[in-house]
Amino acid sequence: MEKIQQNQKFPLTIKRIGINGEGVGYFKKQVVFVPGALPGEEVVVEAVRAHPKFTEAIVKKVRKRSPHRVKAPCPVYEQCGGCQLQHLEYAQQLKAKRDIVIQALERYTKFSVEQLEIRDTIGMEDPWKYRNKSQFQLREMKGKIVSGLYSMNSHRLISVPECIVQHPITNKVNNEVRRILEDFRIPIYNEKTKKGIVKTIVVRVGVETGQVQVVIVTTGKELPRKDMIGKEIKKRLPEVVSVMQNINPKKTSLVFGDKTQKLAGTDYIEEKMSAFSYELSARAFFQLNPEQTIKLYDEVKKAANLTGKEKIVDAYCGVGTIGLWLAEGAAEIRGMDVIGEGIKDAKKNAAKHHLNNAMYVTGKAEDILPKWEREGWHPDVIIVDPPRTGCDPEFLKTLLKIKPKTFIYVSCNPSTLAKDLQAISKQYEVRYVQPVDMFPQTSHVEVIVKFVLKV
Incomplete structure (x- = not known):
């Protein structure tokens, strides 16, 4: 079988959406993954990484567009990497997700998927502004603090002042806490120099209660003027009932460390779902x-x-x-x-x-x-x-x-x-x-x- 070479250009028909949201096609019986391409599209691609069992490629030209392609409403969609399917109609996203489940079953089990009852995906009426928790990394750039998410497969921070899948309150609170850290001139952690203190701002909102918790993740126990920061957050943001500091000295992809201490307010926020209410502490898991x-x-x-x-x-x-x-x-x-x-x-x-x-x-x-x-x-x-x-x-x-x-x-x-x-x-x-x-x-x-x- 002829191996695909790096930088090689070739035509490809996209068959399905892969588990990471990329288009999947086959060229000379080899699997090719193409971010941004959709099922049914005929494209010309360029190989950017050739692996023994698959190739990663980018779209150079679209010869035939999918009728289900839409314009992604997020201005940083292509750079951010937090979402993968904004360019696909929502009804088709639901079909693609059912197919992602089928792909996993075909790959890792001996079941014939025809033997199984695989139901249609249960979706949302309004599939935006739903995330009740944000975890935004911080960087200092030209004297200003920038908060956002890392670009796909990199540590390049993309500024995300207004994320459209986040609950609006989490965006508002994150931006204000960022400004407070800036006002107090708190040193932001720098991955290259290993200096600085604050790594991440985590904001969680109780959607039904309106209560908000802020967690400032630091490299160590030290946080200058921590009492004043807690008071200032509560003063500027009355909806915030809990301000916590989490200490994470480890160099891992995990956001939280093992120790959490209170800076202001309560240790937890409350959330309600149906007849139930829940107390949520900083590290407690709760669906997003x-x-x-x-x-x-x-x-x-x-x-x-x-x-x-x-x-x-x-x-x-x-x-x-x-x-x-x-x-x-x-x-x-x-x-x-x-x-x-x-x-x-x-x-x-x-x-x-x-x-x-x-x-x-x-x-x-x-x-x-x-x-x-x-x-x-x-x-x-x-x-x-x-x-x-x-x-x-x-x-x-x-x-x-x-x-x-x-x-x-x-x-x-x-x-x-x-x-x-x-x-x-x-x-x-x-x-x-x-x-x-x-x-x-x-x-x-x-x-x-x-x-x-x-x-």
């Missing part, structure tokens, strides 16, 4: 799109099909959101997570809603579940909502030993879901796969899979 989260959790509830007699485990439970959603229809809910702050919040949330049938503990599910089993407590339903890396292999081994009748997997990464699905399917039948669009304009897709124990 509350409107779609309600749809997601309602789908989990449908999948659990509760009668009131079930014992449920909410593994990787965070602040207990999924468990609370299901608690009323269950005999008992037990949850666990490795982040102790989240478990504290989960306990508070359960107590606040007078749920006497909920119990939360800190630790790994693969350690705790066998202990409960030895004590004679056996779950009927296990729900898991793991990070992007998927389930820990030890957790999957534990699941297959404990054998609940129903297992519900909520995934934010179709590739790791598909790999885990292959292992789970040894003992479980896949009832259906339900994609949910939690992040419109991006290539991310959330997926719920209902598994039932084979008889």
Whole structure:
């Protein structure tokens, strides 16, 4: 097979959208990924990186445009990289996301996708201004502080003063906090010189409550005039009820470090979804799109099909959101997570809603579940909502030993879901796969899979 050479130009027909939002085509039986190209388009591309199994290319000319191509409304869309699909009609984004799930299943499992019930993606009526949390990196440029996101595959910071997928309050608060740091002449961390103090501004809003939390992420404990900064933020931004400092000295892609301390206000903000309210501390996980989260959790509830007699485990439970959603229809809910702050919040949330049938503990599910089993407590339903890396292999081994009748997997990464699905399917039948669009304009897709124990 003739290998594609770097800088080689060639015609290509785009067949589908890839997992990172790029167009996918085939040239001389080789896979070619082309950012910005859409299914059905005929393009001339130039190879920019040739790998043994695939080639990355850029569009040089569009010979035939997709009828579903639209003009991206964001002025920095092509530089930013935070969104990947703003140039595609929203209805087609939903179809592409279902196809991304199918691609992952085809690649990582032995299933014939025709055997599986893969449902249409559940979307939003208004797919803009939905993100309740912003994490903007900071840079000092010509005496001014710039906040924004890194360009795709680089550490070049793109200034994003007004992100159109962010809730408007997060944009407003981020910009004002940036100005306050500028006014107080706080040194901004410089990756090259390794000098400076503040790395990131994180803003989270309770969409229903209007309460806002600001977290200033620093390289160490030092933050000059920290009390004055906290007071000034509260003075200029009355909606901010919590100002925190998180200390992250590590040189990693992770935003938060292990230590968080209060600068002003409360330790947490409150958010409401349907009949439930939640206390959210700085590092506690909470879904970024509350409107779609309600749809997601309602789908989990449908999948659990509760009668009131079930014992449920909410593994990787965070602040207990999924468990609370299901608690009323269950005999008992037990949850666990490795982040102790989240478990504290989960306990508070359960107590606040007078749920006497909920119990939360800190630790790994693969350690705790066998202990409960030895004590004679056996779950009927296990729900898991793991990070992007998927389930820990030890957790999957534990699941297959404990054998609940129903297992519900909520995934934010179709590739790791598909790999885990292959292992789970040894003992479980896949009832259906339900994609949910939690992040419109991006290539991310959330997926719920209902598994039932084979008889």
